[in-house]
Amino acid sequence: MSGASFQVINTFDLRVYLVPFLPFVASIxxxxxxxxxxxxxxxxxxxxxxxxxxxxxxxxxxDVLSGKTYQFDLYSWIVAGSLKVGLGFLVDxxxxxxxxxxxxxxxxxxxxxxxxxxxxxGYYRFFSYISLFTFSMLMLVLSNNLVQLFLxxxxxxxxxxxxxxxxxEKKSASxxxxxxxxxxxxxxxxxxxxxxxxxxxLGTLYYHEIFERLPLIAGTYLNIxxxxxxxxxxxxxxxxxxxxxxxxxxxxxxxxxDAMEGPTPVSALIHAATMVTAGVFMVSRLHALFxxxxxxxxxxxxxxxxxxxxxxxxxxxxxDIKRVIAYSTLSQLGYMFMACGVGAFxxxxxxxxxxxxxxxxLFLGAGSIIHALHHAPDPNDIRIMGGxxxxxxxxxxxxxxxxxxxxxxPGLAGFFSKDEILAYAYFSKYPWGKVIWLIGLxxxxxxxFYTFRIFFKAFFGEFRGKDVLxxxxxxxxxxxxxxxxxxxxxxxxxxxxxxxxxxxxxxAHFQRFLESVLGHPEIHVEDxxxxxxxMALSVLAGxxxxxxxxxxxxxxxxxxxxxxxxxxxxxxxxxxKWFFDELYxxxxxxxxxxxxxTVVNLILxxxxxxxxxxxxxxxAEAFAGFFRKFHAGVVNYYNWFILLGLLIYLVIMYLx
Amino acid sequence: MVPFxxxxxxxxxxxxxGLAGVLFRRNIIILLASLEIIMNALIVLFAAISFHAKDIxxxxxxxxxxxxxxxxxxxxxxxxxxxxxxxxxxxxxEINFYxx
Amino acid sequence: xxxxxxxxxYLAFAMSFSSFLAIISRNPVHAVLWVLVMILHQAFLLYTLxxxxxxxxxxxxxxxxxxxxxxxxxxxxxxxxxxxxxxxVRRSSYGFIIFxxxxxxxxxxxxxxxxxxxxxxxxxxxxxxxxxxLLWMARYLYSHYLFQFEVIGCILLVVIFGAVxxxxxxxxxx
Numbered sequence: 001m002s003g004a005s006f007q008v009i010n011t012f013d014l015r016v017y018l019v020p021f022l023p024f025v026a027s028i029x030x031x032x033x034x035x036x037x038x039x040x041x042x043x044x045x046x047x048x049x050x051x052x053x054x055x056x057x058x059x060x061x062x063d064v065l066s067g068k069t070y071q072f073d074l075y076s077w078i079v080a081g082s083l084k085v086g087l088g089f090l091v092d093x094x095x096x097x098x099x100x101x102x103x104x105x106x107x108x109x110x111x112x113x114x115x116x117x118x119x120x121x122g123y124y125r126f127f128s129y130i131s132l133f134t135f136s137m138l139m140l141v142l143s144n145n146l147v148q149l150f151l152x153x154x155x156x157x158x159x160x161x162x163x164x165x166x167x168x169e170k171k172s173a174s175x176x177x178x179x180x181x182x183x184x185x186x187x188x189x190x191x192x193x194x195x196x197x198x199x200x201x202l203g204t205l206y207y208h209e210i211f212e213r214l215p216l217i218a219g220t221y222l223n224i225x226x227x228x229x230x231x232x233x234x235x236x237x238x239x240x241x242x243x244x245x246x247x248x249x250x251x252x253x254x255x256x257x258d259a260m261e262g263p264t265p266v267s268a269l270i271h272a273a274t275m276v277t278a279g280v281f282m283v284s285r286l287h288a289l290f291x292x293x294x295x296x297x298x299x300x301x302x303x304x305x306x307x308x309x310x311x312x313x314x315x316x317x318x319x320d321i322k323r324v325i326a327y328s329t330l331s332q333l334g335y336m337f338m339a340c341g342v343g344a345f346x347x348x349x350x351x352x353x354x355x356x357x358x359x360x361x362l363f364l365g366a367g368s369i370i371h372a373l374h375h376a377p378d379p380n381d382i383r384i385m386g387g388x389x390x391x392x393x394x395x396x397x398x399x400x401x402x403x404x405x406x407x408x409x410p411g412l413a414g415f416f417s418k419d420e421i422l423a424y425a426y427f428s429k430y431p432w433g434k435v436i437w438l439i440g441l442x443x444x445x446x447x448x449f450y451t452f453r454i455f456f457k458a459f460f461g462e463f464r465g466k467d468v469l470x471x472x473x474x475x476x477x478x479x480x481x482x483x484x485x486x487x488x489x490x491x492x493x494x495x496x497x498x499x500x501x502x503x504x505x506x507x508a509h510f511q512r513f514l515e516s517v518l519g520h521p522e523i524h525v526e527d528x529x530x531x532x533x534x535m536a537l538s539v540l541a542g543x544x545x546x547x548x549x550x551x552x553x554x555x556x557x558x559x560x561x562x563x564x565x566x567x568x569x570x571x572x573x574x575x576x577k578w579f580f581d582e583l584y585x586x587x588x589x590x591x592x593x594x595x596x597x598t599v600v601n602l603i604l605x606x607x608x609x610x611x612x613x614x615x616x617x618x619x620a621e622a623f624a625g626f627f628r629k630f631h632a633g634v635v636n637y638y639n640w641f642i643l644l645g646l647l648i649y650l651v652i653m654y655l656x
Numbered sequence: 657m658v659p660f661x662x663x664x665x666x667x668x669x670x671x672x673x674g675l676a677g678v679l680f681r682r683n684i685i686i687l688l689a690s691l692e693i694i695m696n697a698l699i700v701l702f703a704a705i706s707f708h709a710k711d712i713x714x715x716x717x718x719x720x721x722x723x724x725x726x727x728x729x730x731x732x733x734x735x736x737x738x739x740x741x742x743x744x745x746x747x748x749x750e751i752n753f754y755x756x
Numbered sequence: 757x758x759x760x761x762x763x764x765x766y767l768a769f770a771m772s773f774s775s776f777l778a779i780i781s782r783n784p785v786h787a788v789l790w791v792l793v794m795i796l797h798q799a800f801l802l803y804t805l806x807x808x809x810x811x812x813x814x815x816x817x818x819x820x821x822x823x824x825x826x827x828x829x830x831x832x833x834x835x836x837x838x839x840x841x842x843x844x845v846r847r848s849s850y851g852f853i854i855f856x857x858x859x860x861x862x863x864x865x866x867x868x869x870x871x872x873x874x875x876x877x878x879x880x881x882x883x884x885x886x887x888x889x890l891l892w893m894a895r896y897l898y899s900h901y902l903f904q905f906e907v908i909g910c911i912l913l914v915v916i917f918g919a920v921x922x923x924x925x926x927x928x929x930x
Contacts, residue, residue, distance in 0.1 A: 634752055634845060635749075636678075636748060637845075640854055643675075643854055644854050647858045650861040658761055662768070666768045666771065668863070669768075669772050670771060672862075673775045673776050673779060674779075676779060676855065677779035679851055680779075680848050680852070681843065681845075685833070688826070689778060689826060690778075692818075693791065699814075700801065703801075703802055703807065703810065704805060710881055710882060711878035711880055712881070719813065720905075720908055722817050723908040726818075726912065729822045729825060730915045730916070730919050731918055733826065734922045734923055737829060737832065737922075738923060740832075748845070
């Protein structure tokens with residue numbers, strides 16, 4: 001398959017069109033008629049539409065495998081001067097892989113939600129929103145130009161707002177929704193500027209034209225106040241701002257942990273399949289642009305590495321099970337950006353793909369636990385769990401698989417992709433590759449540690465939540481929830497087998513498949529010995545993490561508090577999430593509130609606006625007092641005035 | 657053959673008379689009748705143009721105008737009847753809800 | 757001074773005078789009848805302008821339908837006892853001044869219109885040797901003006917609905 005030329009089909013294909021629009025139609029119908037007519041049957045349409053869209057994605061996958069790609073415009077959406085933007089679709093290996101992943105996971109999450117959301121008053125609303133969410137992501141992935149990507153990008157943000165704030169009666173939920181929306185807005189601003197810059201310098205927004213014209217700006221520099229700025233770097237930086245917002249990278253990561261206020265299936269959808277992967281997808285899609293500037297690549301790698309490390313340090317200190325998993329998502333996204341930053345885009349996408357499965361599995365498993373404990377005042381708290389292995393065996397096994405997978409135990413999905421990233425980082429042509437490798441290795445160990453922390457705390461030892469459950473016993477979730485768990489756990493095991501690296505005798509089919517789009521990273525591998533050593537090191541790191549977790553949380557439980565009490569300061573620093581929220585509060589929120597309350601409210605409002613408003617009202621009153629004499633309510637008089645207007649017009653015509 | 661100017665003059669006279677009716681009459685029904693007179697001024701003009709320029713459009717526009725006049729009379733009169741039934745008034749200067 | 761001219765002058769005078777009487781007559785029944793006179797004269801004017809079909813339409817639609825509708829409404833409303841009231845609105849003199857000024861400039865500006873007539877270039881020409889006026893009208897009506905024809909039909913349909921809707925049981929209206 002490597003280097004195989006694709007046959008590009010430029011005509012309309014109904015399947016491509018239906019993949020995103022089936023969920024859209026289902027969503028709209030459910031939203032409009034759901035409350036009155038569907039009630040507790042509201043899931044039928046979205047689930048069916050997702051199933052069909054998944055099947056269509058599979059058929060497209062086979063098309064692409066047999067060497068066909070699609071690229072066509074549905075219609076011209078915006079035409080102004082030389083700007084032409086169509087609503088179009090591009091189906092190539094990259095996007096077809098994404099749509100298969102998104103539709104399959106989204107379908108399973110839909111099915112899972114039937115059980116999880118049962119009885120919720122907003123049942124129809126939930127299904128409508130997650131269908132819309134899926135639609136937005138599919139539009140984002142399938143687009144053939146940047147504006148449509150941006151449309152999907154914004155729509156995904158909007159849907160995340162709806163869904164994070166799904167239980168809007170809760171103050172924390174609506175605050176988290178607003179936070180997610182506003183933080184994303186910051187990134188999207190940069191993204192929009194990036195699109196403008198792209199159009200300014202290249203004159204087009206279609207991918208295929210962008211790639212053709214990119215060499216033209218390779219030597220362009222922009223002079224800003226005496227600094228020469230490389231234009232590709234500038235565009236990449238601006239676009240990456242958007243990716244930082246959407247994929248929750250430092251410093252715009254603060255929304256993601258708070259997004260846990262939404263229902264658990266939503267978290268699974270956001271973290272695994274849809275929203276956060278958009279940034280990685282965008283960077284991979286425009287990899288040619290990023291590769292033009294070493295600074296851009298360094299930036300991507302650096303941001304990824306910082307996020308990766310930071311999240312991995314915060315995660316072990318949190319007690320909310322979903323928050324821990326959220327930080328692990330941050331960390332894994334950091335991995336993906338690290339892979340992109342060393343030029344191994346295909347590997348980054350591979351990790352995205354495998355991560356989607358085991359992360360969805362972790363979240364849905366956590367959701368299953370939460371569902372079992374929903375009588376507790378705070379069912380997310382891992383301190384009330386423990387010994388759940390006996391009560392919920394299926395959840396236990398699926399989470400076990402997911403944890404092993406994320407910890408990088410050989411044979412499971414996470415191992416192959418994470419290992420590939422580390423190997424490519426080590427052998428990368430970029431000078432920062434070795435550093436990235438080291439960070440990745442450390443974080444791999446930490447990942448294993450915190451994942452198994454929740455695993456051990458939740459499933460082993462004694463059940464600690466008896467007194468908060470008020471006599472209720474935890475129970476296994478219904479079949480409609482456990483069956484998707486089992487299916488996804490199969491994905492969490494086998495999705496990695498698609499890309500077994502050559503060193504282990506595999507064919508790296510996944511990377512080969514994407515090579516035609518993402519290119520092949522230049523690496524210098526002399527022999528496989530070093531690769532085996534690296535692999536062994538990362539496996540050892542994972543095992544070390546698991547062992548530590550075992551030691552701390554099962555064998556010697558006193559160790560748990562020893563650390564936090566001895567290194568109080570560091571612990572607090574980590575527990576408060578590196579003080580990012582406090583920092584933003586100090587830098588942005590307080591000054592804004594200060595300006596709003598004193599400057600705007602006291603000075604502007606009282607003196608300028610009030611006076612202007614009252615003055616204009618008084619002026620209007622005086623004028624009206626004069627003109628109301630003419631307003632007698634008689635039709636004939638109005639006719640006279642019309643005639644008078646016409647007369648004035650005629651006089652002007654005559655005088656001319 | 658009557659010169660075109662004569663028709664234009666007739667049309668203008670009719671228009672002005674109709675306009676005067678619309679401007680000064682109080683009775684809503686005569687107001688509507690005056691609108692019909694204005695319509696007829698247009699009919700004369702279009703028919704004359706068509707006759708003199710040997711172009712069929714004018715006649716067809718006359719045809720459409722007659723249709724429009726019928727529609728307008730229908731709506732206008734039903735409104736007048738409605739007004740009368742509700743207010744027992746047909747004099748437009750007595751119906752001044754919108755007096756400022 | 758040939759017969760055509762004489763007939764035209766008679767028709768023009770009759771139309772102007774009857775419409776003038778229509779707008780000044782006190783009794784609405786008389787006013788409507790004067791409009792009827794005007795319309796019958798106009799029908800004959802259309803005949804002299806070469807279109808017998810339009811003459812028929814004018815008589816059937818205008819005289820036969822619209823004016824009868826007017827008469828119906830006048831009888832329905834039954835205004836005879838209010839005949840002694842004023843004919844024109846109050847303060848008509850102000851309006852009249854505007855009207856006079858308007859007339860002056862109107863005729864000043866529209867003097868050019870009289871010169872336009874023969875200058876028109878026929879877009880849809882007809883030739884009476886190839887068929888009657890009615891035939892030509894039909895030919896263009898069902899081809900070139902088909903859409904407008906349909907639109908007029910729709911408008912009339914809407915008017916029927918509108919009239920029925922407006923005059924349904926008034927209790928419901930309030």
